[in-house]
Amino acid sequence: MASQRDIRRRIGAVRNIKQITRAMQFVAASKLKRAQDATLAARPYSDKIDEVIADLAQVLSGDDHPLFTKREDGRRLIVFITTDRGLAGPLNTNAIRFALREIVEHGEAGGELSLVTVGRKGRDAMRRAKLPVEAHFSGFGDRPTFADVTALARLVTDDFLGGDYNRVDVIYTRFVSTLVQRPTMDQLLPMEPHEDTIGIPGNQFIFEPSPTAVLQQLLPRYIATRLYQAVLENTASEWSSKMIAMKNATESAEELIDDLTLSYNKVRQANITREMIEIASGASAR
Amino acid sequence: MSLLLEIVTPEKLAYRDQVDEVVVPGIDGQLGILPHHAPLLTVLGVGELHIRKGGDDEYFAIAGGFLQVRPDKVVVMAETADMASEIDLERAEQARRDAEKALSSTYVEPADMAAARAALERALLRIRVAERRQHEGPRRRG
Numbered sequence: 001m002a003s004q005r006d007i008r009r010r011i012g013a014v015r016n017i018k019q020i021t022r023a024m025q026f027v028a029a030s031k032l033k034r035a036q037d038a039t040l041a042a043r044p045y046s047d048k049i050d051e052v053i054a055d056l057a058q059v060l061s062g063d064d065h066p067l068f069t070k071r072e073d074g075r076r077l078i079v080f081i082t083t084d085r086g087l088a089g090p091l092n093t094n095a096i097r098f099a100l101r102e103i104v105e106h107g108e109a110g111g112e113l114s115l116v117t118v119g120r121k122g123r124d125a126m127r128r129a130k131l132p133v134e135a136h137f138s139g140f141g142d143r144p145t146f147a148d149v150t151a152l153a154r155l156v157t158d159d160f161l162g163g164d165y166n167r168v169d170v171i172y173t174r175f176v177s178t179l180v181q182r183p184t185m186d187q188l189l190p191m192e193p194h195e196d197t198i199g200i201p202g203n204q205f206i207f208e209p210s211p212t213a214v215l216q217q218l219l220p221r222y223i224a225t226r227l228y229q230a231v232l233e234n235t236a237s238e239w240s241s242k243m244i245a246m247k248n249a250t251e252s253a254e255e256l257i258d259d260l261t262l263s264y265n266k267v268r269q270a271n272i273t274r275e276m277i278e279i280a281s282g283a284s285a286r
Numbered sequence: 287m288s289l290l291l292e293i294v295t296p297e298k299l300a301y302r303d304q305v306d307e308v309v310v311p312g313i314d315g316q317l318g319i320l321p322h323h324a325p326l327l328t329v330l331g332v333g334e335l336h337i338r339k340g341g342d343d344e345y346f347a348i349a350g351g352f353l354q355v356r357p358d359k360v361v362v363m364a365e366t367a368d369m370a371s372e373i374d375l376e377r378a379e380q381a382r383r384d385a386e387k388a389l390s391s392t393y394v395e396p397a398d399m400a401a402a403r404a405a406l407e408r409a410l411l412r413i414r415v416a417e418r419r420q421h422e423g424p425r426r427r428g
Contacts, residue, residue, distance in 0.1 A: 041298040048294055048363050052327065052354060146296035146365065200325055200357060208312070208328035217329045218352065221296075221365065228296055 004271065007264040011257055018253035024087070025246035031142055032178070032239035038143065039175070039232045046225045050194050052214075053222060055202030057193035059211045067191050067219065074166035075112040077134075078103070079156065079188070081172035081230055082122030083238045084138050089245035091173055091181060091237060092121040098183035099171050100129060114165070118152065118231065144231045146224065153224035160189050161219075172230040173237040179244065181237035188226055289321045290359035291337065293346065293367050300367040301337075301346070308360060309336040310353055317353070319360055326355040332407050334415050335362065345370035347415040349408050366408065373416035382409035 002010075057068060080099050082092050099122070106113055116135045117123040123136045135155060140148045156168055167189065174184040207214050291308050293301035309318045311333025330351035337344040350365030385406035388394065394402065 038297070042296055044292075044299045045294045045296045045363060048354070048361055052352065052363075055327065205325045205327045205354075208326065209314075214327055214329055214352070221350070221363075225296055 004267050007260055011260045014253050014256050018250055021246045021249040025243055025250055028239045028243035032243055035236040035239050039236055042232055046229055049222050049225050054193045056211055056215050058202035070190055071166040074163055075114050077114045077165045077168045079116045079170040080122045081234045082119035084120045088238050089241040091241040095173050095183045096125040146228050149224050149227045149231055153220055153227055157220045157223050170230050172234040175233045175236040178240045181241055287321045293362045295364055295367050305337050305339040307338040323355045328353050332411055345415055347412045370415050373412050375416050378409050378412040385409055
């Protein structure tokens, strides 16, 4: 059995760990709040963009415009978003498993595939899986800004318009609630316009200079907006997953402290009893 | 008679109020929108957005935007929209210097070149808008 002093030292160590995980839990909680606010604040713009796309799709009569039609040639691009840092519970593991399954299934269909990763964890996993990563972005930090994703958006837009890809998807972890975060795949291109239910029909608008010109200007922003939203959702998921992971760690530490305190007391009691017996037997031997 | 104006950026809803008139920087020059304008969807340039509301004026420096005029409201979607009174001159000057430095270095990648030019344009606009406001002295608040 461990000595009294050993156990006391372990209790001290676990208590320190508990303090750290508790602090991390509170930090994650406040960052989660900020990430959620940012996600909400970004919504009006993206709703607007969707609305304008729907109007444009009506005017450009979807079928023959390259942005709205499915092409057969070219590869498929997956933008895979994960976090830069770990200690976020099962978040990245789940996202990576989801992405790999998608890639394997697609691979069986015989198509070619390109990967762009956002966040170090995803890139490292893809490297381990021996999958080539075309481009990598990271260091968006706790508060991703719209400017962070514009370079990525430009890359995606240019390559799509250049005919390299026939389809672009983004995989990220959707923030459902504080307890539930779900790996999700959204199709970015070709565009799937929403039903035009808001406002007036697209054909009643005057487009200046022309619908095509407006769409051309809108496209990179649309892509950037969708990617920005995915990054924001992923950030919110990261912090809530981290918060839960740290909460669990704190609770485990508390349990461990209870267990260790119990065995500490047992050892202490055993020592006292032993000493008493030694004294008693010493006295009776005289 | 007034119209409802909304200015949204990817990061937030920057402005939402009833106004009398809004003048936006269209790609082919200034564009004034009054109530009952026909539905319109257009690309905006980099420039100054002027809001007229009662006796008060508000100015925004906007870049990378679109304008949508609907029967019920006017929406400006812009990549950046800074209210004149909130522009930080120091930071804008710094951004201008950074962009100028990037442009004057010996070799610049074409993509970086374009980004630096755009940054310079935005910085100059911010400075122009902010300085104009400050010359007019303290503005009235409605």
